[in-house]
Amino acid sequence: MTVPALRPFRAEIPQPALDDLQNRLRGALWPEELPAEYGVTNERVRALAEYWLEKFDWRAFEARLNAYPQFLTEIDGETVHFLHVRSSRADATPLVLTHGWPGSVVEYLDVIGPLTEPESLGDPAFHLVIPSLPGFGFSGPTKSAGWGTHRTAAALAELMSRLGYESYGAVGNDAGSMISPEIGRLAPEKVVGVHVTQLFSFPSGDPAELADLSEADQAALAHLQWFYENMFSFNTLHSQQPHTLAFALADSPLGLLAWNAQLFGEHLDPEFVLANVALYWLTRTGGSSIRFYYEDAHTTSHPEGPTTVPTALAMFAGDFQSIRRFAERDHANIVSWNSYDATTGSGGPRDAAGHYAAHEAPEVLVGDIRRFFAGLTSWPVLASAHEALRSVVAGVPDWSVPTPCSTWNATQVLQHAAGDQLGYAAFITGSGGPDFDPFAPSGALSGSPADFLEPTLSAAAAAFATVPRTATEVPTPLPQGALPAPVAAGAAALDAAVHAWDIAVATGRPSPVTPKLAAELLPVAKQLVEPLRGFAYAPALEPASDDDEVSTLLRYLGRDPKWTA
Secondary structure, eight states, X not given: OOOOOOXXXXXXXXXXXXXXXXXXXXXXXOXXXXXXXXXXXXXXXXXXXXXXXXXXXXXXXXXXXXXXXXXXXXXXXXXEEEEEEOOSOTTOEEXXXXXXXXXXXXXXXXXXXXXXXXXXXXXXXXXXXXXXXXXXXXXXXXXXXXXXXXXXXXXXXXXXXXXXXXXXXXXXXXXXXXXXXXXXXXXXXTEEEEXXXXXXXXXXXXXXXXXXXXHHHHHHHHHHHHHHHHHTHHHHHHHHOHHHHHHHHXXXXXXXXXXXXXXXXXXXXXXXXXXXXXXXXXXXXXXXXXXXXXXXXHOSOOOOSOBOSOEEEEEETTSOOOOHHHHHHHBTTEEEEEEEOOOOOXXXXXXXXXXXXXXXXXXXXXXXXXXXXXXXXXXXXXXXXXXXXXXXXXXXXXXXSBOSSTTOBHHHHHHHHHHHHHHHHHHHHSSOOOSSOTTSOOSOOSSOHHHHHHHHHHHXXXXXXXXXXXXXXXXXXXXXXXXXXXXXXXXXXXXXXXXXXXXXXXXXOOOOOOHHHHHHHHHHHHHHSGGGBTTTBOOOOOOXXXXXXXXXXXXXXXXXXXXXX
């Protein structure tokens, strides 16, 4: 299949569209004045509309946007627009930054410089991919239905792969705070970490969840209840009848301005508000963008189980306040949880100060992103071993065949290998672990082998991502107990690699263990294997003159490189 091309893009709105906008604003019809409890006020909308007419310069904003490399590509039948700004640093980590409604790529313009080219070499640098969500801005209007959280996450994961990024982080705000964890769920082997400004986890209905909540959490629930009772009409209408509203949003810039401005705090500068609103108007995506809510409200497919990728929350006072007790039910690997009060002003109780943190408090948000991703550790040897195990599981014709691993068949080896990885994850995180005995595998799986294996690899990778390279005592399930971080990661990799080899040779396929991986694992094996002889490993075999790196490792582990069933 041919991958659709990446096409360079520049924002160039035709002048007649700008002239039409001016005429519509000048000829707008206004409703009667009413107090703020009825909704956004005439005073608020009039001030923004006058600024739009007299001061806001779309061409200047266009030039600001065009200062960054932009591209279009086709994914899942729709056009996706994105900024792609690479750092000059060779050690930069790729990030995909995802916005929500009524925001846009405008949210992240203020953090591009600090994230890609930090002033200090001691600060981490990032390559940035900033997409317009399908149906938003230059990624729309969408022609097809179904563009909710899951489909959008899948499209962005595809985008990152298409750009050649096989390891990256996901950052999000608003809808992006739902999409980013889902990217991690869909591609846990690629997403090193997820950083969001909200974790939208709510009470399940179990009264026990509400027992002994702290005062801060009770206040967060009270604020959520207030928001639901006073500000939730947009969500209800978007979820039920988005197209009914779309007629007004498509025909009236004043209507679009009022509707979107209800979620832009009054303390925000008009340049920021109008850049976002104008982008929706000039791309005719006022209607397609709000369908995101409808798709999520009507989806019949919901993810099962919590996410496992390392997750960070940076929440801001005035915005949605996440409650950790609920969040940990939905996200199993929260490793950073910070709250900030970076309020620069307030427009009253309806003003969610801090919601657009990348614009309102860029230094604070950038600092939190830097600290989180700098604290995650990459273990290439573990990633290589996991990939070896993952690759050999695909396409096994007969899972009942015998293996070099004692009396176990291929299914039992897979179960043991998965249990090993869960064991390392449990010892590091202090929770979880296999719900079966890895040393007495049943040989029966309820689902596909790949579906059984993947969460276990993700759990181990996520656990090790939180382990600093300098850690001297990393808990492990081995008899040796705690080990230095490189040795512990190597031990988990050794387990995965040797069982990948077991399954490969048992099913008549080439070894997935490369000479490079074997050479990296042999020193680890020599540090760990001796106490495990007769239990996990047989006595070492005599080397042969024609042994390569893989054969040398296998013989040391007591496995015959020339084994056949």
